[in-house]
Every structure is written in C-alpha cells, then in structure tokens.
Amino acid sequence: MNQRKHTKQLRRQLRWAGLSATVLAAPASFAQDCPKPSLQQCMDVDYRASSCGSVHDAYCQGEVEQQWKAGWEVSPKRQALLPEEMGGEVATVAYKGHVPKRTRFQGMDQSLMGQVLKGQILYRKNLENLTKDEQAYLARIQGWEKDGAQVTSCQEFVDEKYLDFSRFEREAGRFGDDDRAFFKAAYGKDGIANRVLYSRDQEKLAPIWDGARTAKNAYFRFTPGPYPKGTEAYVFKSEAAKLANNVEARNWVAPSDAWHKEQAEKFNNVPDDLLNHHQVEQESFTALLRQREAVYAEWAVASKLLRARDHKTEELDKQTAERLFGLDKAIEESLVKAQKDGCLDAQGATVCDWSPRRYKTMLEAAMAPRREADLQACVFLTGNDFGPESFVRNADKLKLKGLDKKDYTSSSSLLTQYIAVYGAHIRDLLVPLTPSTGAVRHGGESSDSGYAGGDTFGGGYDYVAGWEYIQPGSSLRNKTLGAWCDSDVRLCGEFNAYANVFGSTRHEVAHLSGEAGTEGNGIRLKLDARVMGTSLYSHDQHYPLRVTFYEGRPVFKSDAAKASATFVVVVVPVTVQGGLSAEAGVKLNIGGAVNRNCAEDLLGVDLYGTITPFAAVKGFASVGIGVPGLQVGVRGELLITRVNVPLYGDIGLYLSSPVHPTNPNTLFLRASSKLDIELRFLDGSIKLFGELAFLKGETTIVSWNGFGNSWNIYNETRSLPLVRVY
Template identity: 55%
Template sequence: MSLRRTPVRLPRPVRWAMLSTLSLAAPQALAASCPQPTLTECSNVDYRASACGQENDSYCQGLMESEWKARYTAASKRAALLPDSMGGGLETVAVQPNAVTSTLFSGSDESIVGQVQRGQVLARKGYKNLTKVEQAYDKQRQEWDANGVLERSCQEYVHEKHYDFSRFEQEAGRFGDDFRALFTAAYGSGGIAERTLFSKDGVKQAPLWDGKTRVAKNAYFRFVPGPYPQGAKAYEFTSEAAWKANNAEARQAVLPSDAWHQAMSKSLSKVADDVLNDSQQRQEAFAALLDRRNAVYASWQRESEMLRGRDFSTVELDERTAEQLYGLDKALEASLVKADAEGCLVTDTVTACDWSPRRYKAMVDAVMVPRREADLRQCLTVTGNDFGVESFIRNADRLKLKGLELKDYTVNPTLVSAYVKALAEYLASQASQQQPPTNPVTMTKRQGMDFSAGGYSGDNNFGGGYSLRAGWELSTPGSAFNGNWCDTNASIFSELALYANVFSPTRTEVAWLSGRASTLPSAIRAELSARVLGKSIFTFDQSYPARFTFIERKPFVDKDAARASATFMVWFIPVTVSGGLSVEVGIATSMGGALGRDCTRNLITLDLLGNIGPYASANGFVAVAFGIPGLQVGVRGTLTLLSFSLPLEGRIGVALSSPTHPTNPNTLFLGLGTSLNMTLRSLDGRLSLFGELGFLKAEFPIVSWQGIGTSTQLFNDQHYLPLAQLY
C-alpha cells in the first residue's frame, strides 16, 4: 500500500476566485512601495512614464494644477492677443517672465549691436549670477566708470561720447521685450525723452529727433510700385489698397518728436499694447519685403551694367530678376489688402497701425544705432583700436599734422572725436591727391588692408556666432610701390565661418566660405570654396586669360542639417519632440574687365572688376508633434541664430593719364578699389502650427517677431597709384 498522499484539488471556481483576488491585490502591494512624488518629479516626463508615475498620475495631476493656479494668481496680468489655435481674440492672460540663466556671449567688439546686447544681458540678470564672460564684461564696464573720462578703446569712447543714452539703453535691458515699460522709463527720471543728452565729459550731443526728417504715417505708406528691367512684364497692382497706400502725403505725414510719441501714446491708450505691437510686427515684415525688393533691383542694376559694359546679353538676367520682382510685388499687394481690411490705410484719423511702444523702440534704434556705428567704425579704422602708451592717438605730436597740435587725445571723448576727424580728413586728402594709401595706425604706405571680426551670442541650449576676414593685398618686387610695375600683382579676398550650438553648449562649425580673386603675370585667378557641417560641398580654382568674363550664383541649401528627436507615449498618443539646426548657405560671385574713362582724374582705365558675396543663415528649430508620421499635428518654433551676408567688391586695373593731366601727364597708374559691407541679423523667430495627412502637409504661422541686426560699410578704399611716366 502506497504511503503517497493524493493532493487535494480545490474546485475550479474556487481556484479562479483566489487567482483573481491575488491579481487585484498585486498593484496595491506595489503601490505601497512608491513614495509620494514631489512637484519636480511630477514635472519629469521619465518619472510620469514609470510604474510609480502611472500609479500616482492623479496625484501628480492635482499637484500640477494647484501649482499652476497658484502661479497664475500671483503672476501679473495683461491683455494679450491669443493665437488662432487658442480661439484668437484679446483676452486677459497671466505673464511669467522668462528668466535669463546661462549665456554664451563673446566677441562682437566691432559692432554696436553686439556691445548693446552684452550690456543689456547684465541688466536683465540684475548683475547677479553672471557667467565668467559676463563677469569680465561687467568688470570692464566698471573700469570705464572708474577711470573718469579717459578713453582706452574705441568701445569705451563711443559708450562715453553717448553716455546718457548708453546708460539708459543698458539699464533698459531689464525690461526684455516689454516695450511699454521701456517707453515709460524713457519719459521718467533718468530717461532720454524731453531732455538734452550729454557725453560723459559734459558735451551736449545731437538731439534724438532732428526736427527735419519726416516719416510715413505707418509702414504701409512707404509703398511705391517699383521698376522692372526694360521690356519685362511688370506686376499690375489692381487693388484699391495699393492705390490708397501709394500716397505721397501720408508718406511724409509724421515729424517725429518726443511730444508726438507722447501724444500718440495718449490717443491710443484704450487700445491694448499687444494689439499695437502685433500690428507693428506685421508692418516690419512688410518693410522687410520692400527692402528685399529694392535689394533685388539694385543687384540687377549692378550686374546688368557690368554685362552691358562688355557687350554681353542681359536677357537671362533680366528674366530671372523680373520673376523675382513679380513674386515680391504679389506678396506686397496681398499684405496691403490685409492692412486695408484692418483699417491701416486711413489717412484722416489716428489708427492702431500708426504707433506702438514697439515702434518707439524701433524709431529710437533707427536713429542711434547708425549714429554710434559710424563713430565706432571711424575710430577703429583710424586708430586700429590701439590706445597704448606708444600709439599715435596718445602721441599725436609725432604726426606733425595741422589741427593735431596736442600730444594726448585720449583725455576725454571730445578730444578722441577731434583726433579721429582730423586724421580721417588727412587720409582722405592724401587719397584725393592720388597718393599711395596710408596705414593710419603706423602712418606707413600700405600694401594691403586686412579686416577681421567675430562674435558669439546665445545660451547653453541655442547660440550662434561668426568670424570673418576680408581685405586686399598688393605685391611689388623691391620697396613698396617702387618696384617693377610690370610685376605688380594684387588680390581681394573674403572668408566667413559660422558656428552654432543646438541643445548643447558645444559649438560646431555650421558653414565656411572663402573667396579670392588675384592677378597673375598674364592671367587672373579665381578661388572659391565652401563647406557645410565639415563637409566640402564646393571647390573652384581656375585661372583665366587677362580678357574674360564669368558670372556665377551658387546657392547651397541643406535643410535640417542636424536633427535629434525622441518619442514617448502620453496615454495612447505618441508625442515626438524634435529639434535641430537648419542651414542655408550660398555665394554669389562676378568677375570681369571693363574699359572706361575717369573724367574727374583725366584717365583712361582698364579694370578687373570682382564681386564676392557669401551669405549664410543658421536657424535653430524645435517641434512637438502628436501622432505618427503621416498622420500628426504639432507646433514648430524657429529662431534665427545668425543671418549673415558679406559682399566684397574689388577693382584692380591700370590707367593712363592724358598729356594735359595737371600733375602726372602721360603716366601709367595702378588702380585699386575695394569696398566691404556687412549685414548681420539674429534672434528673428516664428511659431507655427503644422499638420500631416498622408502626402498632404501644411504649416500655418501663429506668431513671428523681429530680432536685432545691423548693416554697415566696413571699409571703402579707392586709389590710383602712379607707377611710371611713359613719355
């Protein structure tokens, strides 16, 4: 007989009941091990996706709602325009300022805009929690204040020449994009309105408004139908809006003054600032379209003149330009129709399109930025930013020039202005007398000019910067300008590099462009190269006979050149967060020769003409999409980290004077001419709603904004150098 016991089997219904009880109890046992989460944990996507996060989902939801309500109650309120995705219209919203934490600023010493941006960041952060770079710049500003009115750099000179304005502008950085607060501060104590502005040494400065320059009632009245290449089909403006906007009287309707701005503010006091500023943003976009159209036509004029001067056909160029102008004019009319629907083209009453706190800021910048850029550029050109013990500006008596009898001109900003003006006039007179170009820093005869600059701005998530170098060189055997003129060669060159950081503080080279045009004993050499994200995309190195023409426009486009994304589930919906960098890079070059006459100098000229125009832009983007690829909607934000163009124009050639030339009859000259312009913009941006349905894709703009920018001529040298008297 077996001693094994037969196991007792419970009835099947009892077994299922026990298993069900255990299954239901398991989550409760697991939940007991999850501590109560904090607000920080509840805000963390990874925690919310974990087992504890899912278990505490309702608690987290309640905690976050309570926190949101508390912040909403405590935050300041203002009337704001809502995007269409939120129903549109004007509503009262709570405002929570975006705190500035980490930044990546450096360089930009050659630009007023760069100096302003770096100073305003200090004020925005309340001069606390500064990065090492910010601390260094803050220390520099403190040293400027501590040394009285002594000047030790061009940047300090410009800051203290416009001292009252500079101090106001820096402290206005704490307002961020609150243009109403800036306007109010301008009319308060320590402001810039309704008062005389002085330099640091007490010299009265030019008024903010000159009382002569009139401006349009609003930007739409700047519209005038533009010209087309001869024979091209022009766009026909048929709308009543275009007829209303083309109004010469409204184009000159406003004479800006502090009193006018104050009166406009009072008359529009019942209109929400958000409405006023939003209208101004649309007007800035319209003005940008006008400027772009003017630039396209001006570019056509230069290129067509070059081609016709050498008996080349301009048919292809004319057709391409006309097509561009047609599209721009169509966009201009569409904007005018919308403006008319908003009531912006009324001339007999004040409208919400005629003024805003944002327009006040833009008009002040339009006056003061070019004024100070000119001072900074002239100072850098004349002094090379050398204010050292042995520099000419501190030992001007060594120059022995009329008007510079003092020794040290760095004692105050007024004397620096006098030195810069006198030396610039002397150099200009030397050039007008056909003297060889002079290096103003060393006062030696110049065999080249080399300009370089660079800067970086942003934070540990997004940022952009640039470095550039451009100029001309002359090589002659023997001593400068006295060697064998047959062996004299010259070149113009330009180099530009762009950098950016995206979702990281690490800087990466986005694009690099380089161009050079030079003479050889019996030929002309052209060199062009470009790379994007370290990859070479274009290389050109070719020599041509002395007689040749080549014109080339070479755009390179690489959208979404760097991209990162992550997808996670919110309930049953996949959510994809992506970000990265989009890049647009190009270069326009032209080169050729021309035979002409310079009647003012009594010369016959044979010139090599060159133009190298690199341009580039780098944009950071971030997007949040709900759904799967091919069936999703989302929001995408784009920020211009840097938009840059650097057209360098050069002229190299020979000229022969007539027997009746007053100073150099029958003389062979070497002609040199270079000019370099720089346009730089950053922090322009837009926010848009996008969607995908199969192969159908659409994107709808929600809001856009203008950043900062500047356009300046870096140098312009035109000279004829006598080489030899032929007979």
C-alpha cells in the same frame, strides 16, 4: 440538485472569489511599496511613466494642476494675442519673464551692436551668475567709469560720447523683449525722453529726433515703382493701393518725444501684443519694398555696364521685369490685407500707427547709425591703439593744421576733433597710408569673432579678410597713381560658423574660405567649403579673368512619344513626324570673375553659382521632303510647360574707387542668395532644317514667347564694409 455537482460548483465559485479578492487587493498592496510622490516627482516624466507613477497618476495630475493654478494666480497678467492654434484672439494670460543663467556672450568687438548686446545681457542677468567673459566686460565698463573722461579704446570713446544714452540702453537690457517696459523706462525718472542728453565730458548731444518727417504707418510708404523700358509693368488696380499712395500720409509727422507719448496714450486701451503684431506685419511689408528697390537698383547698374560695352540688355530687362512683377503682386496683396485691418485710414487713428515696438525700432534707427559711424572711424584712424607712442596721443608728430594739442585721448570731445581733422587729411592723400602708423599701405586685414547663447543653444562666428595690391606709380615720391586696370590684387577671406545644440559642446556648422589673386590676364583661385564637417567643394586652379568653372547638363532627358508617316507625292517622299518630348533634371553652374573696369576704375572678385532643378514638356511636328541623308523641311516646336527652381548664390570682395559717391576706397565683402520658382508656357519656334549625308543644319525662321511668371521665395544680400583703404 446532485450533492456532488453542487460541491463542484461551490469550489469553482470559491476559486473565482479568491482570485478576484487577490486582484482587487493588489493595488492596495502595491501602493504600500510606492509612497506618495512629491510635486517634483509628479513633474518628472520618467517617474510618471514608471509603475509607481501609474499607481499615483490621478494624485499627480491633481497636484500638478493645483500647482499650475496657484502659479497662475500669483503671476502678473497681461492682454496677449494668442497663437492661431489657440484661437488667435486677445485674452488675459499670466506670464513670467525669463532670466538667462548660463550664457555665452563673447567677442563681437568690431560692431556697435555687439557692444550693445554684451552690455545688455549683464543687466538681463541682474549682474548675477556672469560668465568669465561677461565678468571681464563688466570690469571693462566699470573701468571706464573709474578713469573719468579719459578714453582708452574706441569702444570706450563711443560709450562716453553718448554716455547718457549708452547707460540707459545698457541697463534697459533687464527688460528683455518687453517693449512696453522699455518705453516706460525711457519716459521715467532715469530715462532719455524729454531731456537733454550729455557725453561724459558734459557736452550736449544732438537731439535723438532730427525733425525728418515719416509716414503715418509703413503702408503709406508705398509708391508704384519703375520698370525697365519696354517691359510689361504690374498694374495696381485695388482700392488699397490707391489709398496707400498718399503723399500727405507719407509725410505725416516729424517724430518727437511728445508725439510718441501722445500716441502711447491714444492706444492705451489696445493690448500691446496686438499693436506689436501689426508692427511686425509692417516690417515684413517694408522688407518687400526694400527688396523691390534693390532689384531695380541692381538692374540699373548691370544694364549701364552692358550698354557701355555695346551689349544688348533685352534678356536682362525681361528677367528683371518678371522679378519686379512678382514683388509688386505680393506688395498689393499686403496692402489689401492692410485695408481689411483698417490700417489705410489717412484721417483717423489706426492700430497700425504706433506700438511700443515701433518706438524702440525708431529709436534704434535714429541712434545706431551715428554711433556705428563713430566706432568705425575711430578704429580706422587709430587702429584702436591708444598706447604711449600712438599718433592719437602724439598728434604733434602729424603737423596738421587744427591739431594743436599733443594728446587727444583726455575726452571724447577732443577725440571727435582728432578724428574729424585727421580723417580729412587721410581722405585727401593720394598715397594710401595706414593711419595708425603713417606707413604706405599695400595691404590690410580685418577680423572679428563672436558667440551668443547658452549652454543648451548658442551660435557664433569668426571671420578674417585681407587684401594687398601692387599699383604702378604708387610711391612716396611719385604721388601719381597708375591705372587700376594695370594693377594686381590679392584678396583672401575665411568665415566659420559654430553652434551648440542640446549641449555645451561647440561644433563647426559651416566653413568657407577663399583666396583670389590676379596673375597676368587671369586669376589664381583657391576655395574650400564644408558643412557639418563634410567637404562640399575644394578648388585650387588658375583661370582667365571670367570663367564658368562647371556647367552641368540635364541629368535625364527622353522622348515620351513619337509618331511618323511617309507619303509619296509625285515620286517625292514626304515625311511627317510629331510627338511629345519630356525632360527633367538638375543643372549646375559655378563661375568666378575678376573685374578690371578701366572706364570706372573698379576692382572686384566674385564667386557665383546656380543650381536649377527643372522639368519640361514640349510638343513638336515636322515635315521633311526627301529621304534620310538627303532631306530638307520645316520643324515646329512648342513648349507646353516648363518649371525651373533656380537657387543662386555669390560671394565677392570689391574695392571701390576713390570717387565712389558714398564709400570711396572701401573694401567690401558681399554675399547674396536667392531662390525663385519660374513657370513658362507656349514658347515656340519654327525652324528650317536640312540633311546632306552626315552634315546637318537648321536655322530659326520665327520664334515667339508664350507667357509665364516668376516668384521669388527669398532674396538676401549682405554687404559688409571691411576696411577703408585710404
């Protein structure tokens, strides 16, 4: 080999060797500047993405996995139902209960659930790291303990009237959403099962379970529901529907502590996650049944009012039947699934018959209503005023039979007696009074606020609603009240929602305020709505008692195709036309109403609106005799398909009559919203038309309905009793 060439090749090889050595040595050299990271660094996303994190990636991965495995080994285990993304099977999992540290729980004083939530969060946090509001509430509870049987507020009254239950419920907050732990505590040494519960002043409480019978599981609550007369009803054809419509299973058992204990032992080997999963599905099924009941009840009231005014109800009946049809179809689908899961066996035990979640749900259903009723009655009759000059501490001023003591705040039992006697007196008065002052009542106001969450996520609200009315004949001397249809009323309300997301700063999410008052045969309406600081609607105007504020037209409408031809038949021109038309767009309707119903003596104010995106395709054909401007003929139209997606919402304030069967003389705030999908096919009509110069007219000879269906996406209604007038 040529020596010169050999030397050149050797130099090239040495260069590549030196470069390779440099490259291979770089990580080792660089690693000297990146010391071995701690576990905390390995768990830091920013560190793992850094250059040093790349160098120690394998090491960090091993450390994190080792730490995770060690944590899994020492953590408590349970059988859990995995998410569908992880297979949906029952498996052994490790878990760790979450103890919140930075929380926000405040307000919510006007409802029982608000009091329960604020009490339970104290024990969820083990009475540690409490916020100022939580410390204040804890001090309030401790004050109730120190003052013995003395009652100083309506909240203390309810707490002490149901003391044994209140204490258990509050301290059970430490279990969070662990329903099994809640159940075990209820049957434990300091629990509420298999024992008599007492008030603060050692009065026996009524049993938790009232002896009423309940269904084997929620699916057996099913019975086919009614439809408006003359409409097509859904026919349940499945075997599941026949099995569920079982009277014996519908009245299966009267729940008791012993029954719940027996059921718990029966399903001891079934994972709680599986039991609770079936309970959640039953709660969704129950919601469907309630929604159907609400739709039919709404129709019954509306149709009765229309018939009383000699109006036809065919369209209302048709729309209601379509909604009921869709709900019944969803109900049957749920029943078919329940049968596949083995839940419709009316003889043997099934996994749908009991769960820790069902126990807790039934317990709340048994105890919450009676305590809420006591709280609202106390607030209404005392105004939550327990001061030295209050009626509740000077009952002798009322001079009522049955109230022979002066002070009724020395125990919850005495206050219960005061509420019963004084409440009956107020209920029988013809003149509305403010119970806490005895003054004639011409107005009132109710408000509350609350916030729950933490420094990362949270949400809250505040609302205020008020009213005043002028009613002919209402005075202390003249106790014969005038007709409500001759009265004037002013109603106002404001609602605000707040939230903090990924931070502690609270932001306004939504604001809604309104004021409405009758002025002659009309109303003055003021409305304001905004979302995330953006104004959506602002309004201040006078309207008749019922009016549509705005009714939109289709945003887009056009003929897709059209063809025509003219023939002369014995010197008479005959024009034949045909084609397709298409339309799409959005319709918007906004309206309000003040109802003065003299027949039923009701007063109410509503704000309602509908926004409906739609699309439709129609076919048409016509035959006309004559020339344009002087022509008669026949035109046929056929709807090929139409899709509507109406979103409806309303908010209203209603005052019930004194003879209302359940809530006489009560002011309600009522809001509802629903979203439907509607499909129609082959609706049509045949019309006779004519033209004479610029005059045009048409009349329908015959029309027919095709077929279609409506599916409800959601339908939510909330009615909040604000205040009882008298």
